[in-house]
Amino acid sequence: MQIKMISPDDIEDINDEKPTLQQIHEEGTRLQRVLQEQRQAGRRYYFSSGKEEEKQKLLQRAEGCQNLQRAKTMASATLSDLSKGCNANSASCILCEILLRAVQSSIPENELSPNGIMNWPSFKWYEPTWSISGNQDKDHQRQIELFSKEGDQAILDCPRGTFVPNSSKSEESIDQVRYWLMNCRCSSGHTSLLPNRVIDIRDHASIRLRESRGLYGRYACLSHCWGQLQANGTLVTSRVSYNAHVEDGIRFASLPKLFQDVVELAQALDIPYLWIDALCIIQGDEDDWREESAKMKDVYRNSYLNFAATSAKDSHGSCVSQLLPHFKAQYISNGVYCRQRIPHFEDSYNTSIATRYPKPDLSRFPLIERGWVYQERLLAPRVVHLTAQEIVWECGEGTICQCSDTQKAYSVTEGDTKVDHAISLEFGDTDMKKRWRTVVEEYSSLSLTFEKDCLPALAGLAKQFYEQRSDDNYLAGLWRQTLFEDMLWTASPGPSERPYTWRAPTWSWASVKGSIRY
Numbered sequence: 146m147q148i149k150m151i152s153p154d155d156i157e158d159i160n161d162e163k164p165t166l167q168q169i170h171e172e173g174t175r176l177q178r179v180l181q182e183q184r185q186a187g188r189r190y191y192f193s194s195g196k197e198e199e200k201q202k203l204l205q206r207a208e209g210c211q212n213l214q215r216a217k218t219m220a221s222a223t224l225s226d227l228s229k230g231c232n233a234n235s236a237s238c239i240l241c242e243i244l245l246r247a248v249q250s251s252i253p254e255n256e257l258s259p260n261g262i263m264n265w266p267s268f269k270w271y272e273p274t275w276s277i278s279g280n281q282d283k284d285h286q287r288q289i290e291l292f293s294k295e296g297d298q299a300i301l302d303c304p305r306g307t308f309v310p311n312s313s314k315s316e317e318s319i320d321q322v323r324y325w326l327m328n329c330r331c332s333s334g335h336t337s338l339l340p341n342r343v344i345d346i347r348d349h350a351s352i353r354l355r356e357s358r359g360l361y362g363r364y365a366c367l368s369h370c371w372g373q374l375q376a377n378g379t380l381v382t383s384r385v386s387y388n389a390h391v392e393d394g395i396r397f398a399s400l401p402k403l404f405q406d407v408v409e410l411a412q413a414l415d416i417p418y419l420w421i422d423a424l425c426i427i428q429g430d431e432d433d434w435r436e437e438s439a440k441m442k443d444v445y446r447n448s449y450l451n452f453a454a455t456s457a458k459d460s461h462g463s464c465v466s467q468l469l470p471h472f473k474a475q476y477i478s479n480g481v482y483c484r485q486r487i488p489h490f491e492d493s494y495n496t497s498i499a500t501r502y503p504k505p506d507l508s509r510f511p512l513i514e515r516g517w518v519y520q521e522r523l524l525a526p527r528v529v530h531l532t533a534q535e536i537v538w539e540c541g542e543g544t545i546c547q548c549s550d551t552q553k554a555y556s557v558t559e560g561d562t563k564v565d566h567a568i569s570l571e572f573g574d575t576d577m578k579k580r581w582r583t584v585v586e587e588y589s590s591l592s593l594t595f596e597k598d599c600l601p602a603l604a605g606l607a608k609q610f611y612e613q614r615s616d617d618n619y620l621a622g623l624w625r626q627t628l629f630e631d632m633l634w635t636a637s638p639g640p641s642e643r644p645y646t647w648r649a650p651t652w653s654w655a656s657v658k659g660s661i662r663y
Contacts, residue, residue: 213241221264224248224257239300239479240270243291247483248275250475251289271303288486290548291477299480306482308474309535309547313466314406318536319413321547322529325538326414326450331526331567336361337447341437342425343418344395346408353394354382354424364418365411365450368521368528369403370511371423371594372459380404381428390424401460406531407452420444423460441605442524451525455490455512456533464531472534487534487548509533516591516598520606523566523584541567562587570613577613578627582663585622585634590660596644599655621653634661 213230214221222230222244230241244263256277265273271291292306293299310317339357343364346352380399382390397405404421411419427433445451454464471485490510510532512518522528522539530537535547544561569580588603600622607619617624623631634654641659649655 213238219264219266220270221262223262224259227263243301243477243479243481244270244273246477247273247289247291250477251471251483251485252287253471256287270301289483290486291481291483292474293480293482297480300478301481303481306474306548309468309472309487311468311473313464313531313536314409314413318466318547319410322414322536322538325529325540325545326527329527329540329542331541332446335363335449337363337449338443339364339418340420340425340440340444340447343420344408344424345417346412346419347417349397349408349412351394352397352400352408353392354387354390355418356391362418363416363449364420365407365414365416365452366445366448366521366525367404367407367419367421367452367454368512368518369421369454369464370457370459370515372461381423382425383428384430387427395424402462403454403457403460403464406464407454410452410531414450416449420448438601439604441520442608445521445524445605446526446609448525449527451521451528453512453518453522453528453530455510455530455537457531458511466532466534466536468534484548487546489537489546490530490532514592516588516593517602519588519591520603523563524605524609528563539563570609577610578624578630581610581624581627582631582634585654586660586662589654590637596646596658597648599644599648621649622655623653630663634663636660637662 213226222241224245227241227245227248230238231245244265248257248261248263252275256275258277262276263273264276265271273289273291275287275289277287290306292304294307295305310321312318339360339362341357343355343357343362344352345355380395380401397408400408404424407421408419426437452464456466457464472487474482474484477483488509490513526540528539530539537544537546541563543564565583566580569576584603584606593599593602603622607622610624611617611619614624614626617626619625620628632652636657637660639659641657643656644658654661
């Protein structure tokens with residue numbers, strides 16, 4: 146098979162001087178037009194299985210390209226370098242072409258500075274980083290993903306990827322969650338003992354608060370940021386509204402937008418009941434709160450699914466994703482697609498990838514920084530994170546997102562909070578004793594609206610650990626059998642102080658505000 150390359154005649158010479166932004170734009174537009182004309186004429190790069198020799202020629206040509214700056218571990222090029230590589234005197238460089246089109250397709254024009262630099266690991270050309278104006282500051286970098294679709298034959302080897310649906314309410318997204326549910330092997334089957342109160346959503350026109358009275362069924366929980374929920378008069382269950390919510394039902398239109406979204410998602414997944422703290426715990430009733438909060442371990446652990454409104458700052462905004470243009474996959478050529486890398490909250494703790502990408506801006510994921518939500522994530526067998534750009538699945542087998550290859554096995558990686566927790570529960574004893582100190586370190590860095598909630602917000606996890614340490618005693622956040630080790634904590638660098646109201650002895654980590662470490 147003959148491989149057709151872009152002819153130098155197809156592309157005008159580029160001056161050695163740094164191109165202006167307008168020249169970059171015009172060159173990119175013209176290059177795309179040339180490639181489109183070649184595709185329409187049947188002249189396209191192509192590599193099929195069994196043609197390894199032809200592929201190697203292309204790779205050798207790319208490896209010998211003088212326009213790419215190479216070091217032992219990293220390679221780099223400016224826009225001008227990549228443009229020259231596409232206009233080589235002999236034969237254009239396929240890697241230059243792909244990288245040039247990738248940055249032009251996935252980076253906004255106002256960030257395409259002539260001084261910008263494309264960097265990528267020497268052995269992973271498909272994970273380039275665009276540094277605006279050559280600035281190596283993490284805030285001025287954009288990660289780009291290059292991938293191929295399952296079944297396609299890309300001209301250069303790259304990972305498989307998938308297109309992210311435009312909305313988490315789309316049919317594709319609902320089918321994706323169904324697929325994950327069907328293949329998840331974690332505990333908690335289709336039915337379990339219902340919490341004391343649930344929201345019955347089987348009839349869309351008549352949603353009501355229901356007392357379960359020992360009934361079994363399938364239900365989902367919601368983890369969300371309260372924000373100014375009560376201050377803004379948003380619907381909650383109180384002693385005044387309790388009978389009306391049970392007997393007359395709750396009008397769908399009266400629910401805050403976030404709750405409406407979750408009701409519709411649960412109905413689409415054929416989940417008949419929901420548990421939402423604002424509606425299932427009587428607000429303003431200390432006795433009811435004390436009784437129901439003591440059951441958090443079972444409420445979340447027995448749930449079929451936990452919806453996490455990970456990107457919503459309160460209940461008034463939608464938790465449905467709306468994919469931004471620069472995160473949408475763009476076809477480059479020859480089986481290769483590109484997009485800006487979608488931010489992932491798990492990048493902050495997954496040690497296998499934390500060194501490869503800048504630490505994510507967790508303000509995009511306000512729920513992850515909430516103290517109460519930490520135990521909700523770990524107790525629930527399955528969590529569906531509803532983020533601004535995509536859905537992320539989290540269970541004891543691993544974490545996977547919609548932009549990942551849907552066919553790959555769950556990735557059990559070091560530093561995955563939920564996986565590490567599941568492994569410790571599986572092996573117990575020594576692992577559980579070490580795991581508790583990790584839990585405390587992670588939890589202590591999170592935020593609580595009320596200081597007095599420090600130990601109650603971790604009580605569900607403490608009860609879960611007690612099931613594995615039934616011969617032990619829980620002492621204000623520490624354990625008697627490992628008391629000396631558990632007391633070897635220190636306040637992390639940064640602000641730390643005693644809480645306004647006493648909540649634990651001074652030998653307990655809970656006696657200080659702020660993160661601690663062992």
